[in-house]
Amino acid sequence: MEPQFLQHSSRTSNKPGYRLAFARSEEDIRATQRLRYQVFAEELGARLRCRIPGHDSDLYDPFCEHLVVRAGASHDIVGTYRVLSPAAARQVGAYYSEGEFDMSCLENLRPQMVEVGRSCIHRDHRSGAVITMLWGGLADYMVRHGYEYLIGCASIGMADGGHNAANLFRQLSPTQIAPIDYRVQPHNRLPFERLANGLPAFMPPLIKGYLRAGAWVCGEPAWDPDFNTADILLLLPLSRFNARYARHFVKGTT
Template sequence: MAKFLPLHQASAGFIPLLRAYSGIRHRDTRQHPSGTATLGRIGPLEVRLARNSADVRQAQKLRYKVFYDEMSAIPDAATRLARRDVDGFDAVCDHLLVLDHDATTNVLGRQQPKVVGTYRLLRQCVATRHGGFYSAAEFDIGSLMRRHSTLNFLELGRSCVLKPYRNKRTVELLWHGIWAYVLRHDIDALIGCASLEGTDPDALALQLSFLHHHARAPEEWRASALPQRYVEMNRMPKEAIDAKAALHELPPLVKGYLRLGGYVGDGAVIDHQFGTTDVLIILPRTAISPRYIEHFGASANRHAA
């Protein structure tokens, strides 16, 4: 699965947050009842929030395995040495985990359930206290949020699943966990950056053009790529697009957001470090397809443990 947010750059307000890897500490949610409970379970797979720094490190190791070992991201020396995908945002985000209780890993000398899937969650109230949203490094989300100043936004990122677990059960548990989190924190809209593999927009013309013509956000929900990073998505006329072929080429994660009711913003951004081309996803809660809400339950009780 591709990353969902830009993974390498921070907005200016976040620069003071970036620390030496050994210095990052995640707040220990064992002190907070809302962070300790299981959000859902299917057989041996459980979804919950990270409870401590050890949990976050397991998520970072998984992200390294997927983004750097499997995909085309280029690690710097510190990342390669640590074999963890780490940045300063990890310290202020919540981390959603899927764990396999039938597979264990050694964590500080103890056998713990293996982390096989993760998402990183950044609420607007937290982002405001710490300098802003991560996606602001690629897209002008400030104008979007000013137009919806009464709404509560959530930024999703760092989505990945270990290869043997890329199936319906794992993805369903991740989305069940996100839906429970949305309800718990009264979230009105979700944002983030979905990635297409490759950095040549012409090679991605079918995917980008399909998204531009068939999934572009209505004006009130639209946000554009930053001018200095803007890449035109409208590379083919609408009548020349083979929609079936375009959907086949799109990453599963992008198709999943479209099925939920999500839109894409205006313009793409090339991420050379990660070898991807990013588009902004905007998913208002009111646009989420009713069948998905019914599937997970209005109170996220479908997979509640």
């Protein structure tokens, strides 16, 4: 498989009206933080500790690269993912996910492990085109830099008291669970045994996409009280990246 690399700065997409880029200015980063606040706080009700009113920001933002999708002639940022490289994780002292999980079992992967998170899309642009572009940008970033592992927390809403999250974890197939060597431990464990009620689980589209791409769930979910979500840690080794997804997200594959 020999990918034709995309430009790191920006490119014009074949999706009409959208453009993929990495944030290159402080104002771009502020715009991503405002979008995150709109989605996480105003739409989903998360309790955010905001350094700047109306902005979702934390100590990791200055160390991350911010992948964005802009829409139309306005160039408004309508989708974003933040990316923490192994070198940047060493600078900040930890991966964001380590706030929720003991990840000591992944120690040997750190030199090749990129963390992604804070993914969100404006409610008026959730047709599928924006997330496809963001995934394409992530795939290109990983291949171009030679990184081998992608990790990130994925959230399941708990507006129902956590029953769906518990059912989802219980209903994962053995092939979707990471090998024992990659099992992390949540700091604030979700008591899924007590919450599971046996009903069919709804799987959020983002988690479904990760699993179809070849990701593993690295053990039991954590409870995030600020976002009122159950979070699972996902690990995607590029060696497991589903070939159909690779052809879809990385240009020039054969």
